[in-house]
Amino acid sequence: EAQVTQNPRYLITVTGKKLTVTCSQNMNHEYMSWYRQDPGLGLRQIYYSMNVEVTDKGDVPEGYKVSRKEKRNFPLILESPSPNQTSLYFCASRPTGEGQPQHFGDGTRLSIL
Amino acid sequence: GQNIDQPTEMTATEGAIVQINCTYQTSGFNGLFWYQQHAGEAPTFLSYNVLDGLEEKGRFSSFLSRSKGYSYLLLKELQMKDSASYLCAASGYSSASKIIFGSGTRLSIRP
Numbered sequence: 275e276a277q278v279t280q281n282p283r284y285l286i287t288v289t290g291k292k293l294t295v296t297c298s299q300n301m302n303h304e305y306m307s308w309y310r311q312d313p314g315l316g317l318r319q320i321y322y323s324m325n326v327e328v329t330d331k332g333d334v335p336e337g338y339k340v341s342r343k344e345k346r347n348f349p350l351i352l353e354s355p356s357p358n359q360t361s362l363y364f365c366a367s368r369p370t371g372e373g374q375p376q377h378f379g380d381g382t383r384l385s386i387l
Numbered sequence: 388g389q390n391i392d393q394p395t396e397m398t399a400t401e402g403a404i405v406q407i408n409c410t411y412q413t414s415g416f417n418g419l420f421w422y423q424q425h426a427g428e429a430p431t432f433l434s435y436n437v438l439d440g441l442e443e444k445g446r447f448s449s450f451l452s453r454s455k456g457y458s459y460l461l462l463k464e465l466q467m468k469d470s471a472s473y474l475c476a477a478s479g480y481s482s483a484s485k486i487i488f489g490s491g492t493r494l495s496i497r498p
Contacts (some may be wrong), residue, residue, distance in 0.1 A: 280478045314395075314490060316474065316490035316491050317474065317476075317489045318435040318488075319485060319486070320487070364429060372418065372437070375420065375432035375435060376430075376432070378430050378431070380428070
């Protein structure tokens with residue numbers, strides 16, 4: 275089944291404790307992206323990647339890192355999480371080409387205390 | 388900035404028709420996506436318009452006017468399961484372009 279898989283789905287942690295949210299897709303998509311979703315603000319892009327070893331900042335990259343060592347994986351790293359990073363996070367992938375819809379993972383709800 | 392505006396909330400009656408509007412600044416944007424998102428779930432793709440006009444897909448239709456920076460999603464024969472948030476998102480001209488999402492419209496369907 276074609277899918278984008280995120281882990282963990284839920285995490286409660288404390289300020290400053292490094293964490294990684296994994297994202298994997300099995301559709302051989304070139305483009306992958308991370309979003310956070312907050313009430314009233316919609317989906318905001320954190321980072322995106324056009325292909326292996328190519329990553330770029332989105333609209334809200336501060337406090338986050340990503341890597342794209344393999345085509346299928348695009349982990350999101352919070353080196354020193356803070357409470358303002360408490361949010362619902364979505365990973366998405368799509369093929370390159372205009373108008374290609376994104377396929378979203380099921381989301382990861384992070385709470386930073 | 389790059390603004391995409393849509394109403395925050397709407398309510399409609401089962402069996403009726405509802406139109407959800409989305410406006411965006413035209414500069415730098417080419418096409419317009421609509422996604423549906425049920426509470427606590429991932430967004431799912433509904434439609435993509437790059438040409439002006441109306442595209443129909445079953446009970447859902449989407450309209451785009453590029454010159455006016457205006458789109459709408461039309462939902463017919465509303466069902467209770469259509470209660471969800473509807474997100475419009477504008478995309479740029481190339482496959483590398485960012486996609487900017489609106490804040491979403493939460494649609495509630497009453498019996």
